[in-house]
Amino acid sequence: MTSSTAVSLTRRAEARLERLGDHDQLWFEGRWHRAEELAARARRTAGGFARLGVRPGDRVVLFMANCPEVMIVSAALWRAGAVVTPAMFLLSDDELRHVLRDSGAVAVVTTPEFADTVTGVADDLPVIVVGGGDGRTLPLEELESAAELGIVPRGPEDLAVLLYTGGTTGRSKGVALSHGGLDASGAALAAAAQPDVVVGLLCLPMAHVYGLLMSVAGYHMPEIRRSVVMRWFDPAGFLALVEQHRVQQTAFVPSMFQRLLEQPLEQHDLSSLLLVSSGGAPLPREVALEFERRVPSAEVREGYGCTETSSLISAQPAGARRLGSVGKPVAGAEVEVVDEAGRPVPPGAHGEIRVRGPVLMQGYWRSPEATAEAVRDGWFHTGDVGTFDEDGYLYVVDRIKDVIIRNGFNVYPRDVEDALVAHPEISAAAVVGRPDPRVGEEVVAYVTVVPGATLQPADVVQHARRHVSAAKYPREVHVVDAIPLTAVAKIDRKALRARPRS
Known part of the structure; x- marks a missing residue:
């Protein structure tokens, strides 16, 4: 990296377009969007923000469902030197x-389905x-009608x-x-990617750090990926x-696996699916194995990261997965497992x-x-809480604050x-855990059961x-309709702890 501007995300996106040229880049609800089309819209929208x-x-909040405009607005804000604040x-x-x-x-930029919420707040x-198209907000099209803006260094x-963060x-x-x-x-993340994968499906919210990282990793891909x-x-x-586009790769959080396993997977041709990445929360080994049994072409690879590390800490090496592990530390993340004395x-x-390393946040705002x-x-x-094995694979055991201490024994949920x-x-x-004298x-x-059970x-x-x-098994069990989840699809333990005893 020879200059400070060489690694700005705007420069990285421009270099990608120069390297790969115009091509079908993003499919959304019925049509492909070309790379040059998206870039040109971002350049004009950047001019609109400046105007x-x-x-x-400046911080600009994005309160949007996934759509091409999320990528366009993000690229425009970075081009204008502003700060993307996803919600x-x-x-x-x-x-x-x-x-x-x-x-x-x-x-704040929104889409029509959330315009009432945003204007009220x-x-x-x-x-x-900006957005909404109901006469009460500035139309996004008006920003996009501006002259193109050069890159703010x-x-x-x-x-x-x-x-x-989720704020649980x-x-x-x-x-x-x-x-x-x-x-x-x-x-x-791009370095850890599987080289023969060229069609991916993004179904994670782009407002989540995991979904955001998937987009940024695309700037580094050496070949065209759609x-x-x-x-x-x-x-x-x-x-x-997956059937229509012969999708080869996607990324989930664990709750998505559970919802898919409730579907008649065998009635669909999913043979193109090669790789399913999992992150955001621990994935039970049994869930991964059941998914692979029902979708034999796919391999599930669990990774690990958090918002404070730009979403990534470790990933499974291509061709050397170790089920139950979250892989090995990636370049840019030096990782240690330490005792209470450090x-x-x-x-x-x-x-x-x-x-520690370059992926680390600047701090809390x-x-x-x-x-x-x-x-x-x-x-x-x-x-x-984690551990390394002898080969340098990392295993995440649990959150320190979630550890239950029962009769002096640590119980990891x-x-x-x-x-x-x-x-x-x-x-x-x-x-x-529930306090007990x-x-x-x-x-x-708390458990949910399969239909008919x-x-x-x-x-x-x-x-x-x-x-x-004996120290670990639950003495109190509740069968519930659904496990409460946070906005980023993790178990909402705070909500569970607040539930009254029945």
Whole structure:
């Protein structure tokens, strides 16, 4: 990298277009969008933002479902030197208001289905609402009618994205990600990609760091790769698109596997599907194996990362997957597993996972205390319990804050959850701790069952007793219609802990 502008995301996107030329790049709801078409729209939209008064460093919130305009607006904002601030469209009004206020956003861009929500939330805030097409907001087409804007120079240290964490344990924090950090993470993901995959399907929200990284990684791909984009994930629509476009690769969070396994997969030709990446939360081994059994052409590869590391820490090496592991650390992420004193532990021992390197965030937005707590001596402490094996493969055991201490024994919820979903009638499971005066914390399980199952709580307890130790099995079980999830599709343990006992 010879200059500070060489790794700005805008420069990286321009270099990709120069290298690969014009081509079908993105399919969305009935048609292909060409690479030059998308780039030209971004150049004009950047001019529209500048004309609107958006300046370098300004934050602009994107509250949009997946569509080509998400990519166009993001590229336009980076071209104008502004900061993309994605917000999941599943956020509540209060959560969206917090993002707008905390980020100091000057504008918010939305799509018609969310225009009422955004205008209602932004009514008392000094932000311009773009999109919606209902006469109350500035049309996105008006921005796109401006003259093309040249690139506002940005260096690797400049802020590119302000992305708010899920906030399951309190108010969400803005994670400041630089051009250089995202660029390093995208390059690492591209390096780990399977070379014979040329058609991918993006069904993760682009407002999630995982979905965002998939887009940035495309800047580094050496060959033309085409992307099929879903507005949002639905299992039946996913299966139809795989068949229609002969999709070879996609990326899921674990809850998506569960929903797909409820579909008649054998009735569809999914033989083109070679690789399914999983991230965002631990994937039970049984779920991965069941998916591979029913889609024999596909290999499931689990990776690991978090918002604070530009989404990526480790990935499975091509051709050397180790099921149950999240792979090996990628370039740009130095990883250690350490004890409470900060000393690295030997292979096989458990400890906290910590990371440093160019993929690391700049810090939490306007929160030096939280940053200092999370980043110590240059290392970001993930809060995850993990272990390395003798060959350098990383395993994520659980979240430190989720560990249940029962009678002095550490109980990792994931261990119990994996044992529960091994039951053929249990489709999903979540385990939390409940304060108990006798044992300190009691293990409580919530499970959903497959259609037609008659499983009772006592049956679940007996199954667990056969598969985990006496210290771990749940004494209290609830069969529920659905496991609550956060906006980024992780188990909402905070909501489960708040549930009254029945």
